Amino acid sequence: MDVSMTLWVLTILGLSALIAIDFFIGRKPHDVSVKEAGIWTVVWIVLAALFGLGLLLFGNSQASGEFFAGFITEKSLSVDNLFVFVLIMAKFSVPSHLQQRVLLVGVLIALVLRAVFIAAGAAIIASFSWVFYLFGAFLIFTAWKLIQEARSDEEEDEFEENRLLKSIEKKFGVADRYHGTKLFLKVNGKRVLTPLMIVMLAIGTTDVLFALDSIPAIFGLTQDPYIVFTANAFALMGLRQLYFLIGGLLKKLVHLSYGLSVILGFIGVKLVLHALHESGVHVPEISIPFSLAVICGVLIVTTITSLIASKKQAEREGSETPETPEKPETPVADGETDKDSVSV
DSSP states (O other), X not given: OOOOHHHHHHHHHHHHHHHHHHHHHXXXXXOOOHHHHHHHHHHHHHHHHHHHXXXXXXXXXXXXXXXXXXXXXXXXXXXXXXXXXXXXXXXXXXXXXXXXXXXHHHHHHHHHHHHHHHHHHHHHHHHOTTHHHHHHHHHHHHHHHHHHHHHSSOOOOSOOOOHHHHHHHHHHOXXXXXXXXXXXXXXXXXXXXXXXXXXXXXXXXXXXHHHHHHHHHHHTTOOOHHHHHHHHHHHHHTHHHHHHHHGGGGGGOTTHHHHHHHHHHHHHHHHHHHHHHHTTOOOOOOOHHHHHHHHHHHHHHHHHHHHHHHHHHHHHHHHHOOOOOOOOOOOOOTTOOOTTOOOO
């Protein structure tokens, strides 16, 4: 798809306008209700669908199909990010009314960093066609790793700060508590960061790790930088509302890792076949409509089996709970709470 600089500028301005509207509507810190999150989730999905239809009307069917395949892939992979976002919110004890602001700025940071990754990936692909072999092998390896992690009994229950965050905290210093929506403070004449700024950076920089597999995955569906960028943008911008909408359902998606591993493995094979075709080897190539059908089918099956498995697990735990003799209640003083509980 031939994209002019004018279209690039208009697209970026349009996305910036949507982000600004989203920011100003929710600029006042507040607890996000399921209804509000649901409405905005639908809004972002509708906007993405309209953009894809626009590509069909003013571009071509291939561009539209690549966008929808890329958007659905990026959206499904971004759901996996939500697990880590929950851990980050718990790690930094982010007040519930500030979580919306944290996710908005964190996702914007992630979008900027992904744009850099996309530009670099497009430049590498344009210069070295053999990089498809590397992308394909990396995705197949990532798929295998996801399966291994899903089959293990170990669960990640705490977020560990990366070296970048630790170095920033050491250099600038961090205030001991949250101060509303302030990002910087002056303490004893020195400018320090607030915990809110740190958690925003944590959300944004952690997403880079997920981009290491999501960017090669979408390049396996399309090599058009414009489609790669817009699919990532629409997938990320609706991630904040999705966090509040399905946050409580994340633990029920027990087969999500298996589904994502199948998708990544499938795209990895597609990349290898494409690389072989580019090298002059006569091999079948996987079409975009077939890719879209496989991705959607895997996600539907994964969701259904996850919900069934979660329901059976809940019933099993309920039936296996042994009856214990009643114990006298221990009196609790007024105002005393369980110190180990964490509100997310």
